[in-house]
Amino acid sequence: MKARILIAEDDTDLRDLLQDILEDEGYETIVAMDGRVALKHIEQEQEIIDLLITDVNMPALKGDELLAAMREKRSEALVIVITAFGSVGQAVEMVKAGAFQYLTKPFDTGDLVQTVEAALQQSEAHRTQARLRRVMPVAPKRIIGASQPMQELFRLLARAARSVSAVLITGESGTGKELVAASIHEMSERKGAFVPVNCAAIPADLLEAELFGHTGQAFTGAKQARAGLFEAAEGGTIFLDEIGELPSAMQPKLLRVLQEGTVRRVGADREKEIDARVITATNRHLETEIQEGRFREDLYWRLNVIHLHIPPLRERPFDIPLLVEHFLNKAAESNRKGQMSVAPEALAMLTAYHWRGNARELENAIERAVALAEGAYLTSDDLPERIRSGGQAAQLLTQAREKRLTVAELEREYIIETLRLTGGNKSRAAEILGLDRRTLHRKLDEYRTADPGFEM
Numbered sequence: 001m002k003a004r005i006l007i008a009e010d011d012t013d014l015r016d017l018l019q020d021i022l023e024d025e026g027y028e029t030i031v032a033m034d035g036r037v038a039l040k041h042i043e044q045e046q047e048i049i050d051l052l053i054t055d056v057n058m059p060a061l062k063g064d065e066l067l068a069a070m071r072e073k074r075s076e077a078l079v080i081v082i083t084a085f086g087s088v089g090q091a092v093e094m095v096k097a098g099a100f101q102y103l104t105k106p107f108d109t110g111d112l113v114q115t116v117e118a119a120l121q122q123s124e125a126h127r128t129q130a131r132l133r134r135v136m137p138v139a140p141k142r143i144i145g146a147s148q149p150m151q152e153l154f155r156l157l158a159r160a161a162r163s164v165s166a167v168l169i170t171g172e173s174g175t176g177k178e179l180v181a182a183s184i185h186e187m188s189e190r191k192g193a194f195v196p197v198n199c200a201a202i203p204a205d206l207l208e209a210e211l212f213g214h215t216g217q218a219f220t221g222a223k224q225a226r227a228g229l230f231e232a233a234e235g236g237t238i239f240l241d242e243i244g245e246l247p248s249a250m251q252p253k254l255l256r257v258l259q260e261g262t263v264r265r266v267g268a269d270r271e272k273e274i275d276a277r278v279i280t281a282t283n284r285h286l287e288t289e290i291q292e293g294r295f296r297e298d299l300y301w302r303l304n305v306i307h308l309h310i311p312p313l314r315e316r317p318f319d320i321p322l323l324v325e326h327f328l329n330k331a332a333e334s335n336r337k338g339q340m341s342v343a344p345e346a347l348a349m350l351t352a353y354h355w356r357g358n359a360r361e362l363e364n365a366i367e368r369a370v371a372l373a374e375g376a377y378l379t380s381d382d383l384p385e386r387i388r389s390g391g392q393a394a395q396l397l398t399q400a401r402e403k404r405l406t407v408a409e410l411e412r413e414y415i416i417e418t419l420r421l422t423g424g425n426k427s428r429a430a431e432i433l434g435l436d437r438r439t440l441h442r443k444l445d446e447y448r449t450a451d452p453g454f455e456m
Contacts, residue, residue: 003120003127004028008038008054008066009082014105018053018082021109022116035061042069049077050127051119056083056090064094071098076126078119082107117437121427125321140183143176144326147316153180153308160306161187166258168243168303169281171310174360177281178241180310184279185237192236192276195229200245207250208266212257215267230263233276243303244284244295251296258302278303313355313362318425320351320362327363328378331370340370343379352418353387415443 005027009015012033019029030049032038035058041047052070056063067079081102083091091102100119103112120127128146140157143150160167161184169177178196185194202210213228230238240246246254257263258278262271280303289295313320324342332340342350355361369382380388418429430440447454 002026002028003050004030004048005051005053005116006030006032006038006041006049008032008035008052008058008063010034010055010058014055014082018112021112025113025116027116034058035063035066038066039069042066042073048131049074050123051077051116052079053116054079054081056081056087056094064090064097067094067097067099074130076123076130078123080115080119121430121437124427125318126325128318129322140180140187143179143183144322145316145319146322147318149311149316150319153310156306156308157184158187160184160308163306164277165305166277166303167279167306167308168286169279169308169310171281171283172312172356172358173283174358175310175312176359177283177310178239180308181237181239181241181279181281185239185277188237188277190236190277192234193232194237194239195233195276196239196241197229198241200242204247204250207247208253211250212253212263213265215265225265228263228265230257230274230276231272235275237277237279240278240280242282243280244282244286244289246295248294251299255296255299255302258299313358317351321347323359323362324350324366327366328370330363331367334367335370337370337373338376340373340376340378343377346378346380346383349380349383349387411443412447415440 005022007015007018007022007029009018009031010033015031015033019031022029030041032041035054038052038054039061041049042052052066054063054066063081067081070077070079078100079094079098081091081094081099082105083102084105088102088104091099091104095102100122101115103115125146129144131146140154143154145151145153157180167181167184169180171177181196182194197211199207209226209228211228211230213226213231215225232238240254257274260271261273261275263274264271286295286300286304290297290300313323324347328340328342332338350362350365357364365384365387366378368384369378373382415429419426426440427437430437
């Protein structure tokens, strides 16, 4: 995926030079002869812009105005400022206002390329998510993720939203199954309510009445008739979470609802037609439950018309910085702490951690860190001990002691493990490792020279 760079420069020679340098490096460029033309590109919602390089002083519209437009409309993309020596003060102010860096004319070509690489590396996860929003406008707005597994999930989710068939969502605890179910409903054309139900939270002897409703005097304590949750979801969607916990006695009754499209209130002598789409979710392996006689196979096939699996967080570390930023902003706002950021070493620990509790555990860790942090900058000291000691780095250090690895061998193991965790994404791995991309490529070349069979 080539990065697209918008160049806003009124000096024709410099504009052409910037374009030539960047295209020689493999980037795609868009050129604008002044700020007003650049603004038109920025305001084109479907146009991809990964980075803006702008002069400070231009006719029609100045660099600081373009920076403001980028931060408002394309907050995922960074801005590099090109300035003459006499305008360094203005460039510094733009950096304070959110620009990534500034370069003074005349600048060294190597400095330009290195600055561009650093900016694109820093913003990669956010830009990937923004691209998804533009090229896949059906991507759910409330689900955070830009990794390849999440892109695949978004594609299936969009198709599921166009259907009325039953959906089964699987995934570990804390992966966001209810959020996916709600997104399917929101993206569909159904006008009724989204009604979430936790099957494990309702006592077994009350579950039938809760789901299907009851007549007056149907049982002790039922003083008047009451509609059930299926009726509440009329024209909408009912989400049955923890479907693997559904009592055996309730399973044939739910199967009949799915087969006939009707519900019968407890105590009633007739059934009522119902139009409620059914989405279910579980963290159990229902195939195993079927084999062991705890779940009906015919019900399983009624529920599992469309299957969506949410990958655990440890399989998509590329998404962790996005989630960290989201949870950080959320926790900072609720704690009234204003703008906060995360130190690189803390982000590396968060990215390397195993996250058995998935996004829910990550949110808990960030909320705790924000609540205890003394300043506006989260460091590794603010993280729980289990994250500081239980991540990838700590595991490798333990292995190093056991295997008596040298420092060079330990470094090699750490780089390889980080690349594995990032699915081979070298830019993301370089960010976690605290290396620039060229240094990472050089080290990989060294490993290949030393070991011709090395592949990564």
